[in-house]
Amino acid sequence: MLRYSAKRIMLAFITLFIILSLTYILVKFLPANVIPIELLMEKGFDIEAFKRQYGFDQPVWGQYILWVRNVFTRWDWGISMQMRMGMNSFDVLFEKMPTTIRLNLIAFFISMPLGFIFGIIAALRKNKPLDHVISLFVILFISIPSFVVVTLLMYFLGYKLGWFPIQFPPSNVSTLEMLRGMVIPVLALSFGPIAGLTRYTRAELTEVLTSEFLLLARTKGLNRRQSVLRHALRNSMVPLIGIVIGNLVGIIGGSIVIEQIYGVVGVGQVFLISLQTFDYNVIMVTLAFYTSIGLLATLVVDLSYGIVDPRIRMGARK
């Protein structure tokens, strides 16, 4: 297991490195003005000296090597040239991360127990009216895009009823105001995962409930409640752990679309603005961020399957 894990982690790093190298070179080959206009307007500004200082006088390959060396040796992702002139681009991103993570963590801790509970209810009441109702909502919320959900919430809860603000409040408002502002995005971020988790829990539990060892448990005299709580639930939770951990990793990236619609100043906004202003270093650091989140989520899910069930080796050779 250890060897397998080490190999998977190594491979993930190599993949990340290759993707980032390709992205860096592809982004760098694009023509764009890298020097901030404010500096160009200044009197006595030495363009050549500036270019030399940040390595812009070198060809793309030279800049690439410099960039890799800085990132690896000093964790220096270069400075932001447009968004926050002179600030380390990693800090530009890091600064906005708490908002995104806070929102997504709350959504995670709301959706996880609810998903389990609805899934368990649906499985225990399989093919009864309650199960049909839950299944209907599951298919609705899995299908309806989150940006439609957030729009509806903004219109009805925010505008018509006036319970919550229709835009994410700025960071200087009171805690109560902040909490009110979080309700709509948290709801929008929760519906999808709740539906997904309900579906998986229901599927897993239904399978376990029809298995022989549960019949044995009933035969030896346990009542339905005991057999479900002590045997079925525990066994059905096993495969779900991977999904839950995967969700947890995925939330750090947040939902860029919901952030954009609700005006949340988060990681997504850093990415979009850096792209508009063509801030090379910030673009690279956000792309690195999103790519590593994606790779990490896959990796964690695959590894957790292996831990839960040692027979599974995702991605292993035949």
Place this chain on the structure above:
Amino acid sequence: MKQVDVSSQKDLFQFTRLDERIFDTQFETKPIGYFKDAIIRFRKNKASVVAFFILVIIILLAIIGPALNPYDIKYMNASLQYLPPQSNTLSKVGIMTGTKYFNAVPYATLERRYDMDSIKWMSEPYEQISVSGSRETIRTVVDILVDVYAEKFKPTDLFISGGPTLQQYIESEFYISHEVLEEQITAIRNPVTGMTEYIDTSTYLVKVNYLGEYYSQLSAAGYSFRDTSIMPSFWFGTDGIGQDLFTHVWTGARTSLLIGFYVMIVTVSVGVVWGSISGYYGGTVDLLMERFTEILSGVPWLVAMTLIKLYFEDVPFFRANPILLIALALVITSWIGTSRSVRAQFYRYKGREYVLASRTLGARDRRLIFKHILPNAIGPIITASVLIVPGAIFTESAIAFLNLGPSGTIISIGTLLSNGQAVLLSSPHMVLFPSIIISLLMISFNLFGNGLRDAFNPSLRGVE
């Protein structure tokens, strides 16, 4: 039990069909193949069948929808911006009435700002206190429900000239009859509403009884009438520059579906070819191809879309076909799933005895791949390809929301939603209709796909 000696009682038995040659009889039932079997199972899944019909309706509307009303995609009339949805038939049951609700309108200036005839409902006037700085103002306001269409299209009498018109003659007590001398009806464009109106400039001969009978020849130039059959009725309302939303929504649905289908076609063809080669040949080929897909699958769609937009946006081909640019970005990673499932099927079947037998008989690789192994993967491929479409539509909309798509004039569900989002509070209809369409599309595609999966692979039924 009593034993009976049959041989001693031969006369009890007799031979039947002794002089007949006996063949295998034809099956009386019809043979049921793989697809027929799947269709039978699919039909039992009511939700999926309903979803399938909804899909068919949406696709049909996406094709013919824009032609169902008189406004084409280029129709634009800035004076008709943000009209709410209105339908002559549905307004009778109380929806799509073309009315709009205005909150807290100052009571004093109400008459100046609205045509009183077009106000359908008004609340009791109440007082509203507004605070600006240290100043407090109290105004009397009302909530009103305005028939926006009546407001916009209040009758305008154009070119009113002196003298009685035909209508006035007809309505007068002296009128007896009239006949047309020279028919002439001129169509003109009303500068306010942009609608075509008809001016009757014919010459009539009117017979009146005014102190004895006499005829009056009359040129009815003062008389304009409106052809009520073309009274505008924007079923889904209009957008910010007065374009018809109904036409736009269905055109957008067409674009979104087209993107979905383009992605599906490329995904399936690339995925099948890649997965087949990788799975069939195995070994080093497989190893290299797998590493490649692994790296590619790590690229988030956000990154793919960004790079493709930055690189290819100005290529003339993509300028002409901007939706292909989005399709290209989606295709980059979408084929990997298909290729993996095809590869898995190849690993499962390539060592089977029937394949070995065929190989021994001299079948070439191509025959083994396409005739013997690939058909095993048909079920998963069809299911996956159906489920690719909603995924592509979803991602396209997300791209539109983030403004990452090609800057141009794509009309898709995503761009409509994104445009409507900006005026969500004042004109919710602009978000409502695209939202309904995209939600219906996603739900029906998912239900249809799930139904197909259960139909092609009954062992999976009940899972998920």
